[in-house]
Structure formats: structure tokens, C-alpha cells
Amino acid sequence: MTVTRGLEGVVATTSSISSIIDDTLTYVGYNIDDLAVNASFEEVIYLLWHRKLPNKEELAQLTKQLADSADIPQAVIDHFKAMPINKVHPMGALRSAVSILGEFDDEAEAMDEEANYRKAIRIQAKIPTITTAFARIRKGLEPIAPRNDLSFAGNFLYMLTGEEPDSIAIEAFNKALVLHADHELNASTFTARVCVATLSDIYSGIVAAIGALKGPLHGGANERVMKMLAEIGDVTNVEPYIQQKMVNKEKIMGFGHRVYRFGDPRAKHLKEMSEKLTKLTGEPKWYDMSVAIEKTVTAEKDIPPNVDFYSASVYHSLGIDHDLFTPIFAVSRASGWLAHILEQYDNNRLIRPRAEYTGPGMQVYVPVDERM
Numbered sequence: 001m002t003v004t005r006g007l008e009g010v011v012a013t014t015s016s017i018s019s020i021i022d023d024t025l026t027y028v029g030y031n032i033d034d035l036a037v038n039a040s041f042e043e044v045i046y047l048l049w050h051r052k053l054p055n056k057e058e059l060a061q062l063t064k065q066l067a068d069s070a071d072i073p074q075a076v077i078d079h080f081k082a083m084p085i086n087k088v089h090p091m092g093a094l095r096s097a098v099s100i101l102g103e104f105d106d107e108a109e110a111m112d113e114e115a116n117y118r119k120a121i122r123i124q125a126k127i128p129t130i131t132t133a134f135a136r137i138r139k140g141l142e143p144i145a146p147r148n149d150l151s152f153a154g155n156f157l158y159m160l161t162g163e164e165p166d167s168i169a170i171e172a173f174n175k176a177l178v179l180h181a182d183h184e185l186n187a188s189t190f191t192a193r194v195c196v197a198t199l200s201d202i203y204s205g206i207v208a209a210i211g212a213l214k215g216p217l218h219g220g221a222n223e224r225v226m227k228m229l230a231e232i233g234d235v236t237n238v239e240p241y242i243q244q245k246m247v248n249k250e251k252i253m254g255f256g257h258r259v260y261r262f263g264d265p266r267a268k269h270l271k272e273m274s275e276k277l278t279k280l281t282g283e284p285k286w287y288d289m290s291v292a293i294e295k296t297v298t299a300e301k302d303i304p305p306n307v308d309f310y311s312a313s314v315y316h317s318l319g320i321d322h323d324l325f326t327p328i329f330a331v332s333r334a335s336g337w338l339a340h341i342l343e344q345y346d347n348n349r350l351i352r353p354r355a356e357y358t359g360p361g362m363q364v365y366v367p368v369d370e371r372m
């Protein structure tokens, strides 16, 4: 038995959804650089689910289906109002809320392809409404119902603030959603596939994926990057702060990747957005500090910034609460999770690796009265 810790380099399945080859990321063969600049998030959802970019009618149909499914059961709002909301992390609240969605979905246990596709639409459409409702209720505000005349990205920002977002914010948020949508067999996507490979339902698969994304080594890193920037406070503190982290052998959040060796192709788009948005909001210090951190870290260690590093200052510049950064990752990554769940159902085999046993050899049972 050869143990491969963390399954590093292990090819666990085949997939036609996204590829990471020689540090190039594609969704169904389309380079992320092209999609980031040209595609709407709605187009990317269709691409990931149908393996082709939609024509005008297909895009209009998906957009309408998502808009028509964006409302959430009152039970979710009541749940948020009943919970100790300021003690609950938004990812924990999202995890519970998606479970509640399943309880109010008459097709929750249906396993035919059409029902699973309809549930994918409902889950994708409702996660933004859940996230923004939570964000408002914990501030004592009423949730804002989704509108059907705004884009997916625009609707999220509208439901968060109650104001119609400007085109720059919509463009930036749309691009962030496109960049985070899918990423081959990352930990949360693999978690979703392991779950549904038992032929468990789609809601269970998404709840499992939310739990995995929550961790700071995965989607939870972006919130911690912002915490690090706030702790550093000023570009003059970057060097001593990072050096101390290195001396303490602590991980620098937003750096390193299991697969990318020379750099995460998504980071450059988020870096550009960070420079633009921090300038527009009059707080270039967040970008300046981030660039100084990147310079210091990469001078010391061969670990380039990943998708979580510059997304922090982008989301902060959009006025988003720092602990909502990971739920926003989930808003986007739900499209990838759902694509992989549907692909797993389509050609399923139970996922069950082995473990090399390192415990004691055979033992004889001794009754409790005779044990020391």
C-alpha cells in the first residue's frame, strides 16, 4: 500500500467540466482569461452545466429560470431571526439554510435527471438570496426580495444594500463570480462528489460542499486575508509582519496552491480589479499592502498568490462584510459543485479509497471488570 497524503496528484475521476493543465484553467476548454473578460456569470453557469456556451434563447431561458427561483422559504428567514445570529458564521448559516431549502422542496428525494436539473436551478438561484438575507437580518434589517430585472451579479449587490449597484460594481462582481465558478477536483467539489456518489440527494451534496469550503485552507482563506491586511494596517508594517509569520512557520493566507506551481491564473484578474476598485474608493492602501505582501512572500518562498489573495481587497472595496467573502465564494462555486454533482450522477461509481492500518495488531477482548 502506498499512502498518498491529501491524495496529492491522484487522478480520482474523469470530468469534462474544467481543466487545470500547466497552470492554465479552462471551463469546458474556454480559457479563464477569455471568460473573465467576456462572459456573464449566467453564461458560465450554462457552460458548466451543458458543456457549451448558450445561444440567446438558451441564455434568456436560464436567466428567467434563475430569476423565477430566487425567492426563499419564510422558514429560512424565521430560522435566521430565531438563531443567535451574531454568534453564527455566515457559512454555518448557509449550511443550515440549504438544508432547510431541501425540506421545502417537494422533489428533494427525486433522483431523475430532470428533477435534479430543476433542483440545481433552485439551489443556484437561492444561495445569493440566503446570503444577503442573513447579512441584513443580523444588522436588524429586513431582507430584500430579489428582482427579476437585474443580472445575477447586480441582484446580489442590490439584495445586500437595497440600492441599485453601479455598472463598475456589477462588472467587478460578475468577474469575481466567473473566476470562482469551478476548479476541477478542489476539496469542496470532491466532497460533493463523494457525497452524491452514494446516490444521496443533491441538497446533501451541496451542504457537504459548503462545509468543506468553509475551512481556512480552502474557501475560508479570503476572509483571513482581509483580517491579515487589517492587522498589518499600513504598507510600512508589511515586511516585519510577514517576516514574523515566516519565523513562526505560519501559513500566509491567500498564498500557495496544491496544483498551481507558477501562479494561479485567476489572481492577475483580481489584482487588476483590486487596483481599480481601491483607487475608486479612495483606499489604495489595501492594494498597495497586498502588492507589498506578494513581493515579500514570493521573495522568500516559491508560493505565488492564489484566488483568495486579491479577492479580499476587491470584496472589501465593494463594501462587503469580511465574513461574507466565503459565502460569496459559495454563491459562485455552487455552479461548479452542481455541474460536478450532475456529472457524477450521470456516470456514477461509489468513491471509496483505502487506508493503511497503523494501529495495534490482533487483541483479545478482556471483560471490563478484569481491565486495569
Ligand code: SDX
Pocket: 006, 182, 183, 185, 186, 187, 216, 217, 218, 219, 221, 250, 251, 252, 253, 254, 255, 256, 257, 258, 259, 301, 303, 306, 307, 308
Ligand atoms: C483555494 O484546490 C483548489 O483548487 C482550491 C481553490 C479553488 O478554486 O477551489 O483554488 C481555492 O482553496 C485556494 C487556497 C486557499 N488557501 C489558502 O490560501 C491557505 C494558505 N495556503 C496553504 O495552506 C496551502 O498553500 C494550501 C492549503 C493551499 C496547499 O497546501 P499543500 O498543497 O498541502 O501544500 P503544503 O501545505 O504541503 O506546503 C508545501 C510547502 C510547505 O513548506 P515546507 O514545510 O515543505 O518547507 O509550501 C509551504 C509549506 O510550508 N507553504 C506555505 C504556504 N503554502 C504552502 N508557506 C507559507 N504560507 C503558505 N500559504
